[in-house]
Amino acid sequence: MSEHSPAAAIAEVRGVRYSVGSRVIFDGLDLSVERGSITAMMGPSGTGKTTLLRLLTGQVHPQDGSVQVLGEDVPQLRGAALYALRRRMGMLFQNGALLTDLNVFENVAFPVRENARVPEAVLRRLVLMKLEAVGLRGAAQLMPQELSGGMARRVALARAIVMDPEILIYDEPFVGLDPVSMGIILRLIRHLNDALGITSIVVSHDVQEVLSIADRSYLLAGGRAVASGSSAQLQASTDPAVRQFITGSAEGPMPFHYPAGDYRDALLGAESEL
Amino acid sequence: MNSALRKIGQITLFLLSTLRVCVPALARPGLIARQVYNTGARSLIIIMLCGLFVGMTLGLLGYDLLGRFGSESALGVAAALGLVKVLGPVLTALLFAGRAGTALTSEIGLMRATDQLTAMEVMAVDPMRHIIAPRFLGGVIAMPLLAAIFSVIGLYGAQLVGVTLMGVDTGTFWSQMQDAVGMADINEGLVKSFAFGVACTLLAVYEGYHAERTAEGVGLATTRTVIASSVLVLIINYMLTAAFL
Ligand SMILES: Nc1ncnc2c1ncn2[C@@H]1O[C@H](COP(=O)(O)OP(=O)(O)O)[C@@H](O)[C@H]1O
Numbered sequence: 454m455s456e457h458s459p460a461a462a463i464a465e466v467r468g469v470r471y472s473v474g475s476r477v478i479f480d481g482l483d484l485s486v487e488r489g490s491i492t493a494m495m496g497p498s499g500t501g502k503t504t505l506l507r508l509l510t511g512q513v514h515p516q517d518g519s520v521q522v523l524g525e526d527v528p529q530l531r532g533a534a535l536y537a538l539r540r541r542m543g544m545l546f547q548n549g550a551l552l553t554d555l556n557v558f559e560n561v562a563f564p565v566r567e568n569a570r571v572p573e574a575v576l577r578r579l580v581l582m583k584l585e586a587v588g589l590r591g592a593a594q595l596m597p598q599e600l601s602g603g604m605a606r607r608v609a610l611a612r613a614i615v616m617d618p619e620i621l622i623y624d625e626p627f628v629g630l631d632p633v634s635m636g637i638i639l640r641l642i643r644h645l646n647d648a649l650g651i652t653s654i655v656v657s658h659d660v661q662e663v664l665s666i667a668d669r670s671y672l673l674a675g676g677r678a679v680a681s682g683s684s685a686q687l688q689a690s691t692d693p694a695v696r697q698f699i700t701g702s703a704e705g706p707m708p709f710h711y712p713a714g715d716y717r718d719a720l721l722g723a724e725s726e727l
Numbered sequence: 728m729n730s731a732l733r734k735i736g737q738i739t740l741f742l743l744s745t746l747r748v749c750v751p752a753l754a755r756p757g758l759i760a761r762q763v764y765n766t767g768a769r770s771l772i773i774i775m776l777c778g779l780f781v782g783m784t785l786g787l788l789g790y791d792l793l794g795r796f797g798s799e800s801a802l803g804v805a806a807a808l809g810l811v812k813v814l815g816p817v818l819t820a821l822l823f824a825g826r827a828g829t830a831l832t833s834e835i836g837l838m839r840a841t842d843q844l845t846a847m848e849v850m851a852v853d854p855m856r857h858i859i860a861p862r863f864l865g866g867v868i869a870m871p872l873l874a875a876i877f878s879v880i881g882l883y884g885a886q887l888v889g890v891t892l893m894g895v896d897t898g899t900f901w902s903q904m905q906d907a908v909g910m911a912d913i914n915e916g917l918v919k920s921f922a923f924g925v926a927c928t929l930l931a932v933y934e935g936y937h938a939e940r941t942a943e944g945v946g947l948a949t950t951r952t953v954i955a956s957s958v959l960v961l962i963i964n965y966m967l968t969a970a971f972l
Pocket residue numbers: 473476478496497498499500501502503504505
């Protein structure tokens with residue numbers, strides 16, 4: 454545990470630079486997540502939201518800057534130490550990422566079976582409790598292929614909380630859900646955060662849903678956090694980038710067009726100039 | 728050429744990291760047994776069927792060929808050596824690559840494409856140890872067993888045609904075989920099918936693990952598995968045949 458990180462920040466990113474090949478994804482990214490809060494990372498598709506989560510879980514390492522999670526310097530961790538940190542975190546993948554050869558019960562039991570020695574009876578009670586928390590105790594014997602998208606995501610959520618993580622990370626939890634499932638997921642995120650004292654990091658481009666539950670939100674664009682604040686602050690913001698993102702307009706500082714040469718030249722010129 | 732060398736290097740590194748997790752993976756014999764069953768049972772029927780027809784062909788061909796030199800009595804020896812040393816291991820490996828190898832590649836490729844492997848890593852479970860190692864060991868164990876079954880059924884087929892149909896004497900068929908086929912021949916077959924097991928299973932899990940995360944990527948990886956394993960099996964077969972001469 455490092456002593457200099459303030460007690461309130463459970464995750465902190467400072468001056469991170471990360472590029473893949475010649476493509477710079479982050480350059481000077483700063484953000485911090487307060488313990489016990491719901492913190493949202495918003496931004497258009499392709500800004501690097503999923504990449505940020507990969508940095509936080511130590512799947513990729515920044516070229517520069519620091520990533521601190523639960524007092525650990527993530528890029529320094531390898532092997533057993535990295536796995537020890539990951540056991541204190543849960544992650545909900547966009548499509549659930551349930552193991553297709555295991556049924557719902559075994560999927561939720563999987564992290565426990567692999568990471569701890571727990572008597573079968575205790576494990577059974579634990580798994581059923583978590584499934585009950587997401588309202589799917591009755592689906593315990595179904596296979597992942599038999600679940601709807603919303604149900605799969607709730608099972609994945611039960612699996613993400615089965616090890617009682619201190620941090621729970623959601624990657625695009627609202628994408629492709631019907632309004633009812635959406636409401637259920639929103640309430641679950643809030644409930645898990647408050648009842649279990651979990652710190653939540655929600656990555657999403659669904660502005661209204663995110664703003665309705667986040668304590669604090671960051672807007673990512675162009676490789677850095679361009680704005681941050683409470684939902685009320687962001688909604689009242691006059692910053693053109695924030696306004697563009699919240700109102701969903703094509704005009705504004707965030708480019709709608711992929712960088713290209715002159716439009717007129719392209720239409721008039723030879724094909725090689727494309 | 729350069730990219731081929733790089734790929735060979737990558738596969739060698741992958742083999743090393745697989746071998747490194749094989750020892751801890753042995754602590755979970757249940758996972759391995761399930762993979763032996765998966766790969767073995769998947770290929771069993773097709774291997775028995777092919778073994779029978781290859782053996783019957785050997786019976787016909789051997790009877791005709793040996794008959795020209797008046798030595799039909801050596802039919803048992805010829806069929807047994809052909810099956811145990813070459814046809815059993817090689818054809819089993821080719822069928823294995825097409826049946827079990829493709830299934831492994833697409834299974835692992837789909838796990839990659841649907842984030843299952845990443846999810847495991849985030850749950851502090853090493854996919855190399857939990858997914859790759861048991862499948863690799865399962866394939867390496869299953870291959871010699873399947874090759875043995877192929878050869879046994881093949882012998883039965885050769886006997887069916889040679890003895891029952893063509894009238895070679897049963898006694899000579901089996902007793903000459905017993906005298907002429909030695910432990911060295913059996914060992915050659917075992918070594919080969921073990922080597923083929925390593926090659927085919929390694930390529931199958933490697934291609935799956937590194938498949939591009941799209942439906943098309945998984946399909947391409949599956950094709951690469953079949954082609955690369957088949958070529959590699961035939962090359963290894965030549966080298967081992969020469970080595971055992
Ligand atoms: N391994 C990689 N190789 C090449 N490009 C990548 C890789 N990972 C991410 N990217 C690129 O980084 C950008 C951000 O990706 P991602 O984090 O998935 O965005 P988001 O989740 O915000 O939609 C994308 O443009 C993507 O093409």
